[in-house]
Amino acid sequence: MAEWFDMGKHTWFVWGSYGVFAFFIVAELLLLERRRRTILQRLSRTSRMNSGVNDET
Amino acid sequence: MNINWFKYASPASFYPLAGKMIPWFAIPAGILAFIGLVMGLFVLPPDFKQGESYRIIFIHVPAAWMSMVIYLAMAFWAIVGMVWNSRLSAMMAIALAPTGAMFCFLALWTGALWGKPTWGTYWVWDARLTTQLILLFMYLGYMALHAAIEDPRRAARASGLLAIVGAFNVPIIYFSVQWWNTLHQGASITPNKSEMAASMASVMLIMAVAAWLYAIAVALKRVRCEILDRERHASWVAELVTKTGQVHG
Amino acid sequence: MTVIFRTILVRELTLGLRRKADMLMTLFFCVIVASMFPLAVGPETELLRTMGPGIIWVAALLASLLSLERLFGGDYADGTLEQMVISSHPLAMIVFAKVVAHWLLAGLPLVLISPLLALQYGLDGDEGLILVATLLIGTPILSLLGAVGAALTLGLRGGGVLISLLVLPLFVPVLIFGSAAVDDAAAGLSIEGHFSLLGAMLIAALILTPWAIASALRISIE
Numbered sequence: 001m002a003e004w005f006d007m008g009k010h011t012w013f014v015w016g017s018y019g020v021f022a023f024f025i026v027a028e029l030l031l032l033e034r035r036r037r038t039i040l041q042r043l044s045r046t047s048r049m050n051s052g053v054n055d056e057t
Numbered sequence: 058m059n060i061n062w063f064k065y066a067s068p069a070s071f072y073p074l075a076g077k078m079i080p081w082f083a084i085p086a087g088i089l090a091f092i093g094l095v096m097g098l099f100v101l102p103p104d105f106k107q108g109e110s111y112r113i114i115f116i117h118v119p120a121a122w123m124s125m126v127i128y129l130a131m132a133f134w135a136i137v138g139m140v141w142n143s144r145l146s147a148m149m150a151i152a153l154a155p156t157g158a159m160f161c162f163l164a165l166w167t168g169a170l171w172g173k174p175t176w177g178t179y180w181v182w183d184a185r186l187t188t189q190l191i192l193l194f195m196y197l198g199y200m201a202l203h204a205a206i207e208d209p210r211r212a213a214r215a216s217g218l219l220a221i222v223g224a225f226n227v228p229i230i231y232f233s234v235q236w237w238n239t240l241h242q243g244a245s246i247t248p249n250k251s252e253m254a255a256s257m258a259s260v261m262l263i264m265a266v267a268a269w270l271y272a273i274a275v276a277l278k279r280v281r282c283e284i285l286d287r288e289r290h291a292s293w294v295a296e297l298v299t300k301t302g303q304v305h306g
Numbered sequence: 307m308t309v310i311f312r313t314i315l316v317r318e319l320t321l322g323l324r325r326k327a328d329m330l331m332t333l334f335f336c337v338i339v340a341s342m343f344p345l346a347v348g349p350e351t352e353l354l355r356t357m358g359p360g361i362i363w364v365a366a367l368l369a370s371l372l373s374l375e376r377l378f379g380g381d382y383a384d385g386t387l388e389q390m391v392i393s394s395h396p397l398a399m400i401v402f403a404k405v406v407a408h409w410l411l412a413g414l415p416l417v418l419i420s421p422l423l424a425l426q427y428g429l430d431g432d433e434g435l436i437l438v439a440t441l442l443i444g445t446p447i448l449s450l451l452g453a454v455g456a457a458l459t460l461g462l463r464g465g466g467v468l469i470s471l472l473v474l475p476l477f478v479p480v481l482i483f484g485s486a487a488v489d490d491a492a493a494g495l496s497i498e499g500h501f502s503l504l505g506a507m508l509i510a511a512l513i514l515t516p517w518a519i520a521s522a523l524r525i526s527i528e
Binding site: 229 | 454458462463464468471474478479522
């Protein structure tokens with residue numbers, strides 16, 4: 001297993017590239033999912049608020 | 058057969074369609090990326106000239122391609138949005154930008170890490186790297202303009218116009234930078250295409266297709282967020298939220 | 307069509323000449339930026355001679371950025387610009403006149419002062435003349451492209467910095483050809499190509515940008 005990750009004298013360059021690449025992809029996906037969740041949460045909060053107002057009237 | 062394409066140009070009907078389309082792009086993207094990574098990192102032997110560092114090419118080239126393609130796609134949607142005055146197209150343009158900027162940065166980063174073992178320096182003012190850098194600036198300017206305008210309608214139209222002006226300029230910039238580069242006899246990165254082994258080319262192609270599918274999937278997901286954000290006062294959004302609200306409890 | 311062009315041009319020039327300080331500030335900025343470089347990199351004549359064209363071009367570029375915010379800012383604040391947008395005259399022609407006036411007041415002085423800056427960098431004789439000629443063709447392109455950025459960022463907070471972010475990448479080709487012409491002339495190479503490319507860019511900018519500026523203004527005013 002360890003020898004797979006051994007890229008000779010180029011280990012840092014290869015894994016530095018792939019690592020940062022993977023980091024950015026994962027970060028983009030996580031941020032996107034979080035953004036979606038915040039939007040939905042905010043929307044459901046406002047809709048609950050509005051329905052509450054309607055019940056009272 | 059007469060499909061009414063304009064039906065899907067309305068955000069309300071595109072939102073569920075985009076949701077259904079995402080797995081069709083995301084799953085193949087994941088499978089292809091996995092195959093490409095296993096082939097590129099573990100199966101293919103080291104290159105006899107560049108050693109192991111040539112493996113960076115498998116992500117560098119797709120990232121560079123995507124950054125260019127996404128900018129053009131942005132300009133395309135901006136033009137469609139401007140000509141037909143469709144909100145959805147403008148949202149598509151905005152949804153693409155962060156992914157394009159990310160690929161642009163990654164192309165620069167991997168290019169630098171490939172350059173160090175290959176030419177002995179992280180950065181050269183090579184024509185392609187320089188154009189890539191300027192393209193990154195253009196992405197950042199586009200996103201900065203969009204973020205600076207509060208009115209969403211003006212933000213979409215203003216940044217759309219900027220994308221169109223930028224797209225006209227990209228070829229001129231590329232040409233001038235290339236000319237400047239030959240003038241100053243800088244280093245030129247030309248991964249020798251004729252020398253590239255067929256196995257290497259096919260891995261690169263697999264990775265490029267994966268990046269393409271990934272970009273489409275992410276843009277669709279982001280455009281869904283954009284639609285929800287922009288249409289939050291529409292009745293269909295309210296219905297959707299009450300439905301999903303019950304699901305989540 | 308020419309009437310409206312002349313009217314706006316005269317108006318802009320009159321207004322601009324009443325505020326000479328604005329004009330002189332831009333000019334002074336360019337001179338002072340160009341004078342900072344020798345202090346930073348050292349006074350070696352050879353070094354300065356090779357760096358000179360590039361530095362003077364960058365200084366002119368930054369100076370022309372500075373004045374961009376004023377291009378539409380004043381008219382936007384007092385509502386004149388809105389009247390221009392809804393008037394029956396072609397907006398592209400109106401903005402073209404405004405940009406021409408802006409160049410005459412902000413760009414042309416830079417061109418006229420550049421021989422002096424060229425002397426500071428030991429670019430005497432032909433090289434200095436070529437530098438002036440490239441600036442003469444190049445600065446109108448900067449004004450035209452910059453006006454697109456100015457129109458897009460109208461009335462936004464931090465508009466000045468934002469204009470620079472939007473416009474500087476677009477200035478790259480002009481910068482490259484402008485400063486390379488002087489370098490090549492110094493090396494004894496033919497510079498016809500540079501001038502025809504700069505000229506082609508100027509013509510393209512003259513034809514295309516007024517429409518882009520006009521639609522950017524419409525977007526920003528609505």
